[in-house]
Amino acid sequence: MKLLTWNINGIRASKVELSSLFNSLDADVICLQETKVTRDMLDEPTAIVEGYNSYFSFSKKRSGYSGVATFCKSSATPTEAEEGLYKDLNPKVDGKVGHYGDVSEFSSDELEALDSEGRAVITKHKIRKRDGQESELAIINVYCPRVDPDREDRLLYKLRFFALLQTRAEALLKSGCHVIVLGDMNVKHKSIDMSEEDEIGTVTKPSRVWVNQFVWDGDRDSSIPAVENREEFAGTTSFVSGGLFVDSFRYLYPDKEGAFTNWCTLTSARETNYGRRLDYIFTDIQMAKSDLKDCIIMSEVEGSDHCPVKAEYFSEFIPSDRCPALCTKYMPEFCGKQVKLSSFFIKKEKTNEKVEVFCSQTTSTDTDTSVTTGDNGGKMSSKRTGADEKLGNQAKRRKTESSDIKQGSLKGFFLKTSSKKEIIDLNIQKSTSNTNEEIQTTEIGIKLVDDVTIKNNSASAWKSLLKGPPPPPLCKGHQEVCVLRTVKKPGPNKGKQFFVCARGEGHSSNPEARCDFFKWVDHKKK
Numbered sequence: 001m002k003l004l005t006w007n008i009n010g011i012r013a014s015k016v017e018l019s020s021l022f023n024s025l026d027a028d029v030i031c032l033q034e035t036k037v038t039r040d041m042l043d044e045p046t047a048i049v050e051g052y053n054s055y056f057s058f059s060k061k062r063s064g065y066s067g068v069a070t071f072c073k074s075s076a077t078p079t080e081a082e083e084g085l086y087k088d089l090n091p092k093v094d095g096k097v098g099h100y101g102d103v104s105e106f107s108s109d110e111l112e113a114l115d116s117e118g119r120a121v122i123t124k125h126k127i128r129k130r131d132g133q134e135s136e137l138a139i140i141n142v143y144c145p146r147v148d149p150d151r152e153d154r155l156l157y158k159l160r161f162f163a164l165l166q167t168r169a170e171a172l173l174k175s176g177c178h179v180i181v182l183g184d185m186n187v188k189h190k191s192i193d194m195s196e197e198d199e200i201g202t203v204t205k206p207s208r209v210w211v212n213q214f215v216w217d218g219d220r221d222s223s224i225p226a227v228e229n230r231e232e233f234a235g236t237t238s239f240v241s242g243g244l245f246v247d248s249f250r251y252l253y254p255d256k257e258g259a260f261t262n263w264c265t266l267t268s269a270r271e272t273n274y275g276r277r278l279d280y281i282f283t284d285i286q287m288a289k290s291d292l293k294d295c296i297i298m299s300e301v302e303g304s305d306h307c308p309v310k311a312e313y314f315s316e317f318i319p320s321d322r323c324p325a326l327c328t329k330y331m332p333e334f335c336g337k338q339v340k341l342s343s344f345f346i347k348k349e350k351t352n353e354k355v356e357v358f359c360s361q362t363t364s365t366d367t368d369t370s371v372t373t374g375d376n377g378g379k380m381s382s383k384r385t386g387a388d389e390k391l392g393n394q395a396k397r398r399k400t401e402s403s404d405i406k407q408g409s410l411k412g413f414f415l416k417t418s419s420k421k422e423i424i425d426l427n428i429q430k431s432t433s434n435t436n437e438e439i440q441t442t443e444i445g446i447k448l449v450d451d452v453t454i455k456n457n458s459a460s461a462w463k464s465l466l467k468g469p470p471p472p473p474l475c476k477g478h479q480e481v482c483v484l485r486t487v488k489k490p491g492p493n494k495g496k497q498f499f500v501c502a503r504g505e506g507h508s509s510n511p512e513a514r515c516d517f518f519k520w521v522d523h524k525k526k
Helices: 018-025 108-114 152-174 205-214 248-252 285-291 341-345 349-361 386-404 410-414 417-429 435-465
Strands: 002-007 029-033 052-057 068-073 080-083 120-128 134-143 178-184 245-247 279-284 292-297 309-313 316-318 369-373 379-383 483-486 497-500 518-520
Touching (some): 002 279, 029 134, 068 120, 134 152, 152 178, 178 285, 245 248, 248 292
Antiparallel strands (some): 120 134, 120 316, 292 309, 369 379
């Protein structure tokens, strides 16, 4: 049994066909985050992938934002599936996973807001464990919110999302089934999970506190403060236990350095592996100890600013006979129950056939009258006199003769001046003995040559005035040509340009990484 998580950063942006991409990832269940599609944007090639059944969650607030999707092989078809972390999102959908836990510490508006951005899909499966026993497994695919430093409310939103996620995960675990929580958690848990220690800031610290209490003792970082009062900490509630899950990667590779899953594309940080680990696969303790086989970071897979993480278990899936109701293939637009707009633009084959039959039965003689029988049994006639035919032939001849006249092509305006001069000289040599004609041709040639000279002088004048931007400077660290960047962050410097080292961002001790060269572009200099 192989499970994979990947922040794909736009599922429709993939340059590879999804079926080929999924097959290359070699996983039974593929959980994607940041799909960036809403229901109205979902097309058939994205929703229906051969060999897989899919389950989507869409953002209800913004188009092309957030979103998660779980693709299951036919051999891993779930028994139940549900969108969101709470039951109010799709109250009428059958085949829900259930088991929501105690949410009395959440307001109804809060629950609705936490499930409105398309950040969770849960699938429930039957599995056969390593010891041969059959059991149930709930896979929670999540895309956790990112903290915006300019918006304090997003930090609270993120922590409350964590609290609801933990409430649901622990409730499912208590129901008797195994639970795996995986996805882009947008958290750097330990200092080993980031490129530099000084990146740990006060903004992300509460998120690290949440992860530290969510995992078992063996994965905890002693430098991170414990949660003393669960009611006061926004990331938990008084009803959760904590410590029930294993960080699958760190469980197997606790001291592995440089194990990152996300890099900044703007600074080419992936070239020097200057990144962070934001993507996790959390497995409940019992299943991790008995069935977890391996967990790998697939840093070689490109196509996003994240890379996939894959966990392998000794368990195997027992596929359901039928996909649950949330499956995209049951959506009206994909199961043939809804008329698509494109159907109104399809040519009607029957009409074309009638026209072809009618045309083939008409005669080509000048004086005969052809009679055909239509579909309704009535007679239709077409008569063409010889005079009409002659007029038509004359019109054709006039059209053909007019088409023989050569028309000036666009390329003629871009001929080299030397070629024009040669043509003019040739015309002068071939001129007749008529003196007036020779004088006239010579005058035209002189005039055109003068025009060419004026154009050349004008071009030289413009080049002398517009010299273009100066060459970029060399960085002091490597003596290499710098790259030009533009400030996009709101503020007094927005829109200003600057030069920096062209190499990828890296650790301060890495000589192959970008040096600290920086220079503003002075547009006032001439």
